Amino acid sequence: MEFNSWVPSPTKFLSKQEAEKLLITAANRASHARARGKKVAIRDHFIIHLALASGLRVMEIAALNCGDLFLRNDIPSLLIKKGKGGKRRLVFINDSLKDHCRQYLKWKMQIGESVADERPLLLSSNTADHMTTRAIQKAFKRCAKLAGISHHYSIHCLRHTYACFLLKASRWNLRLVQKQLGHSRISTTQVYADIMMPDIKKALDRLYQ
Numbered sequence: 001m002e003f004n005s006w007v008p009s010p011t012k013f014l015s016k017q018e019a020e021k022l023l024i025t026a027a028n029r030a031s032h033a034r035a036r037g038k039k040v041a042i043r044d045h046f047i048i049h050l051a052l053a054s055g056l057r058v059m060e061i062a063a064l065n066c067g068d069l070f071l072r073n074d075i076p077s078l079l080i081k082k083g084k085g086g087k088r089r090l091v092f093i094n095d096s097l098k099d100h101c102r103q104y105l106k107w108k109m110q111i112g113e114s115v116a117d118e119r120p121l122l123l124s125s126n127t128a129d130h131m132t133t134r135a136i137q138k139a140f141k142r143c144a145k146l147a148g149i150s151h152h153y154s155i156h157c158l159r160h161t162y163a164c165f166l167l168k169a170s171r172w173n174l175r176l177v178q179k180q181l182g183h184s185r186i187s188t189t190q191v192y193a194d195i196m197m198p199d200i201k202k203a204l205d206r207l208y209q
Contacts (some may be wrong), residue, residue: 077091
């Protein structure tokens with residue numbers, strides 16, 4: 001039997017307050033950029049919201065095409081065509097991200113970017129192709145710095161943050177979180193439960209009483 005040696009310590013994910021501050025900071029920056037006709041901050045805001053509200057790996061974010069968004073279904077979703085291990089999966093998203101996706105696609109059309117199914121969702125200004133994972137990481141760093149988030153964090157912390165929040169919101173439904181994150185083994189998802197279970201603090205507080 002294999003066991004996971006990796007544990008997502010508190011330094012690997014954001015608190016609710018930090019996540020909210022990051023998103024608000026990115027949104028405010030995008031609003032100012034829109035008034036000045038700038039592009040980068042608007043795209044950065046979308047990246048932050050997408051990562052926080054979907055839990056996608058950075059390589060999955062980079063590979064998204066416009067046609068991978070399914071926004072008209074009862075439960076909107078994103079199609080990951082090639083996740084870790086080459087696996088495909090649907091990742092369901094909430095209405096807030098769905099609305100932002102629609103706004104983002106509309107904005108892309110307004111600035112002359114194609115929203116054809118096979119065109120990149122996140123278009124590089126330099127190559128006119130998909131943004132690289134490095135460029136997406138830089139987008140996170142820009143917003144994190146302005147939000148006062150420690151420079152030790154990488155964009156991958158947003159995946160961990162999503163996993164922790166979803167686990168709690170789903171009332172500890174490990175299978176749901178496993179499917180959303182694309183984990184091949186439930187033991188990988190279990191490590192989030194190990195640090196998020198609601199009874200841990202109560203049990204520790206009762207220790208030796």
